[in-house]
Amino acid sequence: MIKKFIHQFASPKTYLYQVSRFYKYIFYFSLVIYILSIIWGLFFTPEDFVQGNSYRIIYLHVPASFLSQTLYLAMAISSITYLIWRVKLAAYLIIAIAPIGAMTTFIALISGSIWGIPTWGTWWQWDARITSTLILFIMYLGLISLHNSFSNHEKADKLLSWLVIVGAVNIPIIKKSVDWWSTLHQSASITLTDKPSIDPVMLYPLMGSIIGFFGLVICLVLLSSKYQILHREKNKSWVKDYV
Amino acid sequence: MNPIRKKRIYSILFVFLFSVSGISLILYSLNSNLDYFFTPTELKDRNIPADKRIKVGGMVLSGSVERISSSISFVITDYENSIKVEYEGIVPDLFKEDSGVVVLGNLRDKILFAEEVLAKHDENYMPPNIEINDDN
Numbered sequence: 001m002i003k004k005f006i007h008q009f010a011s012p013k014t015y016l017y018q019v020s021r022f023y024k025y026i027f028y029f030s031l032v033i034y035i036l037s038i039i040w041g042l043f044f045t046p047e048d049f050v051q052g053n054s055y056r057i058i059y060l061h062v063p064a065s066f067l068s069q070t071l072y073l074a075m076a077i078s079s080i081t082y083l084i085w086r087v088k089l090a091a092y093l094i095i096a097i098a099p100i101g102a103m104t105t106f107i108a109l110i111s112g113s114i115w116g117i118p119t120w121g122t123w124w125q126w127d128a129r130i131t132s133t134l135i136l137f138i139m140y141l142g143l144i145s146l147h148n149s150f151s152n153h154e155k156a157d158k159l160l161s162w163l164v165i166v167g168a169v170n171i172p173i174i175k176k177s178v179d180w181w182s183t184l185h186q187s188a189s190i191t192l193t194d195k196p197s198i199d200p201v202m203l204y205p206l207m208g209s210i211i212g213f214f215g216l217v218i219c220l221v222l223l224s225s226k227y228q229i230l231h232r233e234k235n236k237s238w239v240k241d242y243v
Numbered sequence: 244m245n246p247i248r249k250k251r252i253y254s255i256l257f258v259f260l261f262s263v264s265g266i267s268l269i270l271y272s273l274n275s276n277l278d279y280f281f282t283p284t285e286l287k288d289r290n291i292p293a294d295k296r297i298k299v300g301g302m303v304l305s306g307s308v309e310r311i312s313s314s315i316s317f318v319i320t321d322y323e324n325s326i327k328v329e330y331e332g333i334v335p336d337l338f339k340e341d342s343g344v345v346v347l348g349n350l351r352d353k354i355l356f357a358e359e360v361l362a363k364h365d366e367n368y369m370p371p372n373i374e375i376n377d378d379n
Contacts, residue, residue: 046370050337055368084251121335121361127279165255166262173266182278182300184345189366199369 030215037208063213071101079161096225102140128177330357337362
């Protein structure tokens with residue numbers, strides 16, 4: 001039964017109809033959560049004992065950085081799915097996610113720079129964390145332009161999938177950069193193993209902002225994948241019915 | 244699983260391991276060159292030419308900060324070794340005793356003449372009125 005469910009959902013047509021059905025619920029739900037968390041974080045949490053008010057950009061910086069890496073992992077999973085089972089939907093998802101990933105990485109870099117000026121005293125330094133994140137951003141741009149440069153979609157999908165898998169090695173490097181080398185960037189405040197080193201009054205709105213931002217970005221991915229499907233299957237009869 | 248898919252899984256694993264080992268070799272050979280700064284202990288046995296700019300990071304030793312008009316001097320320590328720093332200019336707001344700092348400058352006669360002083364903060368966030376307790 002599970003197999004049947006996956007097979008149905010992996011058909012671009014079913015996916016598209018299901019997405020159209022659930023899209024607005026996910027969107028409004030995460031929009032409300034994100035806005036509430038931002039208001040909570042900006043106006044109802046105390047200042048930080050070292051950084052004062054400037055730490056509050058954390059409610060944008062951390063969700064964006066988290067998503068920039070998570071979206072790459074999602075691309076890697078789609079790539080593996082496409083290369084092994086040749087699921088067309090997975091191929092559409094890879095190229096649908098790439099620009100959203102580039103966008104979140106860009107937000108992470110910009111918000112990090114803005115945060116760096118009042119705290120570190122600089123907006124850019126070539127430390128391991130910042131540089132590896134810049135490499136991630138360039139990788140996203142490279143993958144997008146590579147895919148656009150092919151006129152044969154199937155060839156582009158295959159090459160893209162392989163490159164996504166090769167580049168996946170950068171994700172653990174970004175994650176561990178602050179532990180492996182000395183960096184200007186501080187180490188992680190929230191880890192799976194230890195107690196968070198951020199006080200609960202700031203942690204809860206941060207968690208909310210991560211969940212809300214995650215949902216909003218998922219909505220962008222859904223829209224972008226919808227566009228990919230309509231674009232790539234435009235000659236199919238069901239697409240004409242849908243439009 | 245059918246043999247074609249099995250073969251694809253193996254080739255994906257192969258490509259990924261190839262990429263991981265390649266990058267690991269590069270990172271391994273770059274080793275400490277990827278470090279953003281030296282600690283005073285790392286500098287102790289090194290001969291750094293005076294015309295080479297280096298970054299040194301550590302904590303500002305408490306009680307070591309001295310301000311004379313627009314210049315400031317302090318000691319960077321990693322609690323094993325320390326280096327004296329001379330700087331002319333404005334330090335970031337977060338610069339204070341017992342907190343992290345990264346200094347770019349030239350080392351002459353065991354004194355670091357700084358061009359740039361950056362503050363480094365740690366991963367702890369908490370409201371100001373909470374007493375820091377060490378029992379966790």
